[in-house]
Amino acid sequence: MKLSRIPGVFCLIALFSLPAWPAAPPSVTLFVDASSAPRKIFHATLKIPASAGDLTLYYPKWIPGEHAPDGPVVDLAGLKFYAGGKLLKWRRDLLDGFTIHVDVPAGENEVNAELDFLSPAVFEGGFSAGSSATDKMAVISWNQVLLYPKGWKADELTYTASLKLPANWKYGTPLPIASTSERNGETEIKFQPAPLNTLVDSPVITGEFLKVVKLADDPLTEMDIAADSAAALDAPQEVWDHYRNLVEQAQKLFGAHHYRDYHFLLSLSDHVAHFGLEHHESDDSRVGERGLVDENDRKLEATLLPHEYVHSWNGKYRRPADLATPDYQQPMQDDLLWVYEGLTNYLGTVLAARSGLLTAEQSRDDLALTAAALDHTPGRTWRNLQDTADAAPELYFAPQAWHSWRRGVDFYDEDTLNWLWVDVIIRQQSKGAKSIDDFCHLFHGAPSTGPALKTYTFDDVVNALNQIVPYDWRGFWTERLTNHGPGAPLGGIEGSGWKVAYDESPSEMDRGIGEHFIDAAYSLGLELRDDGGIIDTTEGMPAALAGIGPGMKLVAVNGRQYSPDVLRAALKAGKGGTGSLDLLVENTDYFKTYKIDYHGGERYPHLVRDESKPDLLTEIYKAK
Numbered sequence: 001m002k003l004s005r006i007p008g009v010f011c012l013i014a015l016f017s018l019p020a021w022p023a024a025p026p027s028v029t030l031f032v033d034a035s036s037a038p039r040k041i042f043h044a045t046l047k048i049p050a051s052a053g054d055l056t057l058y059y060p061k062w063i064p065g066e067h068a069p070d071g072p073v074v075d076l077a078g079l080k081f082y083a084g085g086k087l088l089k090w091r092r093d094l095l096d097g098f099t100i101h102v103d104v105p106a107g108e109n110e111v112n113a114e115l116d117f118l119s120p121a122v123f124e125g126g127f128s129a130g131s132s133a134t135d136k137m138a139v140i141s142w143n144q145v146l147l148y149p150k151g152w153k154a155d156e157l158t159y160t161a162s163l164k165l166p167a168n169w170k171y172g173t174p175l176p177i178a179s180t181s182e183r184n185g186e187t188e189i190k191f192q193p194a195p196l197n198t199l200v201d202s203p204v205i206t207g208e209f210l211k212v213v214k215l216a217d218d219p220l221t222e223m224d225i226a227a228d229s230a231a232a233l234d235a236p237q238e239v240w241d242h243y244r245n246l247v248e249q250a251q252k253l254f255g256a257h258h259y260r261d262y263h264f265l266l267s268l269s270d271h272v273a274h275f276g277l278e279h280h281e282s283d284d285s286r287v288g289e290r291g292l293v294d295e296n297d298r299k300l301e302a303t304l305l306p307h308e309y310v311h312s313w314n315g316k317y318r319r320p321a322d323l324a325t326p327d328y329q330q331p332m333q334d335d336l337l338w339v340y341e342g343l344t345n346y347l348g349t350v351l352a353a354r355s356g357l358l359t360a361e362q363s364r365d366d367l368a369l370t371a372a373a374l375d376h377t378p379g380r381t382w383r384n385l386q387d388t389a390d391a392a393p394e395l396y397f398a399p400q401a402w403h404s405w406r407r408g409v410d411f412y413d414e415d416t417l418n419w420l421w422v423d424v425i426i427r428q429q430s431k432g433a434k435s436i437d438d439f440c441h442l443f444h445g446a447p448s449t450g451p452a453l454k455t456y457t458f459d460d461v462v463n464a465l466n467q468i469v470p471y472d473w474r475g476f477w478t479e480r481l482t483n484h485g486p487g488a489p490l491g492g493i494e495g496s497g498w499k500v501a502y503d504e505s506p507s508e509m510d511r512g513i514g515e516h517f518i519d520a521a522y523s524l525g526l527e528l529r530d531d532g533g534i535i536d537t538t539e540g541m542p543a544a545l546a547g548i549g550p551g552m553k554l555v556a557v558n559g560r561q562y563s564p565d566v567l568r569a570a571l572k573a574g575k576g577g578t579g580s581l582d583l584l585v586e587n588t589d590y591f592k593t594y595k596i597d598y599h600g601g602e603r604y605p606h607l608v609r610d611e612s613k614p615d616l617l618t619e620i621y622k623a624k
């Protein structure tokens with residue numbers, strides 16, 4: 001068979017020969033029953049317009065913001081299709097596991113689908129497909145509980161969704177609501193009809209303990225926080241003040257917004273996967289149960305909400321053209337994640353400082369840790385920064401072992417350094433008249449809109465930077481993305497009047513991380529858990545040179561049973577000496593002592609002031 005090459009002719013033939021196919025994009029009805037959320041199973045039913053023959057349905061595969069084909073299709077169960085009261089035959093596509101073909105009999109114009117989503121029963125990481133439900137709360141990601149028909153873009157398909165919650169659970173969501181009803185304490189929410197891309201972009205947080213905190217009025221900006229206990233919601237006043245500052249500082253940074261209203265959907269649980277995901281009008285951020293009430297936890301997670309909030313501008317409104325796919329089936333291309341994630345990460349750290357979520361000193365400590373880790377990443381000798389973005393769909397799922405040699409999704413942290421460098425160059429070239437804020441106003445700012453999408457390419461980024469200050473931005477970014485070191489890009493830190501230095505006292509931020517993680521990365525090239533399990537060793541540094549590798553376990557130090565304090569004391573005692581550091585290590589049931597010739601003591605990174613240059617970093621971190 002050969003189709004006509006003239007589109008008009010084909011269309012006419014198609015119209016006259018297949019009159020049953022809906023001419024307008026179909027409108028789908030979706031009902032999700034989340035009343036069994038504590039059992040971690042979600043039931044859904046859909047009514048999908050159809051015509052006789054093959055109805056091809058997709059389960060969302062490429063999840064926006066996750067930059068990978070990681071839709072949890074393995075957890076799709078209970079799949080059944082009916083038409084006219086009869087059970088229909090279906091088969092999975094042999095070339096794509098996310099594609100389902102349903103055999104629709106003659107005379108039918110609608111298919112009823114049933115499906116279950118099996119949320120992880122045992123704790124699992126893994127972004128939105130990771131653990132998302134507990135006895136007391138759940139996050140509902142619509143992409144996990146629906147199918148959509150082939151042949152239309154996500155913004156052409158209309159979904160009318162409704163949702164049933166467990167008894168006495170409250171909820172928060174940016175998705176506009178048509179009505180709510182209640183029976184036996186169970187709330188059922190009917191949402192206004194929405195395009196599929198808006199639905200998938202608008203998760204629901206729900207739980208027994210749910211607190212709503214208003215942060216701003218125009219447009220309405222609020223936190224909808226669900227927790228595993230009432231006590232977890234009882235944060236000190238300064239927390240809410242800092243998040244109010246965050247909204248104010250973000251408006252000043254961008255000068256406009258691109259949402260109708262914005263909801264910070266925050267999960268506080270030790271039993272949900274910890275991560276953050278961005279949407280136009282909300283985030284989906286998940287931290288531990290004590291994430292708001294514990295001062296140390298607050299400090300370590302301080303940049304999470306700023307990062308996800310920035311994405312409403314950088315990632316959702318302005319998005320690389322290759323990431324703006326028409327549906328969830330077409331592959332995304334991740335080559336511009338150094339803007340999408342890298343710039344977001346930099347601006348997230350800036351806003352954390354400007355809003356008071358971190359002090360300037362804590363922000364500098366954080367930056368020092370970022371710079372030190374990247375400066376001890378020998379993997380850059382073979383994999384450049386661009387390749388960490390190109391390979392992101394795989395690297396997001398890489399183990400921690402061999403991180404420093406494999407490299408990970410370094411376009412977050414390394415581009416924090418690179419965009420700081422851009423900010424510093426703008427300030428230097430304009431003699432202090434301009435900054436990254438001007439770039440954000442131009443690239444992400446006015447006029448304010450509802451959720452909108454404006455795509456860009458590498459050239460658009462270079463051109464916008466040149467509108468702020470003329471400079472060889474193309475050359476700058478090409479070098480930053482393709483060089484092989486040596487070492488991390490420290491031009492931004494150094495240009496901002498600071499230097500990375502190492503001493504024997506871990507910084508406040510370093511100590512904060514250190515609860516379950518021992519940082520001997522810059523002394524021995526060894527990262528381990530407090531039980532002695534070795535997370536990674538850095539190629540070329542003392543532990544690796546002695547023969548130690550990730551996955552082994554440190555048992556004893558100089559003949560004494562290992563503990564973090566024993567290791568630290570041995571490093572201290574050996575400083576400037578001549579004797580070896582003897583590490584007894586278990587590897588696959590065998591024990592061996594490795595002798596390490598290291599006498600440098602403990603080494604922890606800090607930023608120290610370079611008085612020969614103006615202090616731009618303090619200016620960058622100052623509230624506007």
Ligand SMILES: [Zn+2]
Pocket residue numbers: 278307308311341344
């Ligand atoms: Zn991000």
